Amino acid sequence: MKLYEPHQAHSFDLHGLEGISDQTLEMHLKLYEGYVKATNKLRTQLYEIIKDGKVDQEQMPVYSELTRRLGFEYNGMVLHEYYFSNLTRGSGGLPKPQGAFAEIAKDSFGSFDLWRTDFASVGMMRGVGWAICYLDPANGRVSNHWVSLHENGNIAGFLPLLVMDVWEHAYLLDYKPSERSDYIEAFFSNVNWKMVEERMELGVPAL
Template sequence: MQGTKIQYKTYEKKDFSHLKNLNGISDKTLEIHFALYGGYVTNTNTLNEKVIELTEAGKSGTPEYAELKRRYGFEYNGKVLHEYYFGNLKSGGSDEPKESSAIGKAICDTYSSYEVWKNDFMKVGAMRGVGWAILFQDPDTKVLSNHWVTLHEEGNIAGFKPILVMDAWEHAFLLDYKPAERPKYIEAFFSNIDWAAVESRLIK
């Protein structure tokens, strides 16, 4: 309809300031990380605005439009994955879920034991490069699997649901560990997992 504006909703930065006193991940690291996450929220909103402006101006086929569209996956996934990451952490977390819990059973159903799964996840997280280690669930089979996502968008499995998300970019640990000490950061990450939050993401 002529004159009708394209509708969109502005994303709000979520508040994760309750995350303090984590084991092996300093408050200063978290403070810097929260600010970086806020940048993804801002950039996602800016991209939405600019793409809509170009669309309404009849410039959908322009090189500028194409580049903004290509950038969207990076910024939006950066926003969402950080929300998953912060959302599965808590002070006083634990290294592993209860064996009788739904997430504990789901892991063992796929990997035979928690130890086998954890070793695989840690190896994925220690891979060279910048990105994310993610435990996904297949919505069709309900099977869990560990994956590496480069940057924020390369390697995401279409339709799979993130269950446990670990940021493996160096900004997640560089104030606390040397670049070669990523395995120490991964151990710290595991000691802060909020397994109740992780379990709530399971597809029943």
């Protein structure tokens, strides 16, 4: 029996977005597939080490390094899946969502516009990483966070509602490095708010 099932790369049909070219998406999806392969490979390598029922002293340095790398590759894979699936063409470039997310953003930040300013500002932070709006399932509030690389800064138990890749590969074919704010505006004009609200339903406490 296998210890785990290898992850299969999801397919995303996202051509025709506003301000994010098909060329960028094609390159970006290939990069995502690389994370899927690397995750599966690491898990296989780790299984090979533990299958004898022990990790001896000699194996421990390799086991440790592979396990650390798993956090990078695994989060890289999963965050890209969140990112691609919270984009859609033909979202109409709505300046703001009309439904439950608009309400929760207002409750958490005072207004949707303040939430948006905060999210965009997190996305403008210098460095390589992600801007993520999480739902805290304990209180039904949202907060925006910076995640360095893929794995540093994720909040345990929080549910990602909206995920924005701000690694330069996400926009460098369409914008200069100094034009990240233009990419962020393009991102907003393609957000699949319906998906964001579906994610909310998974995490809102029943109380």
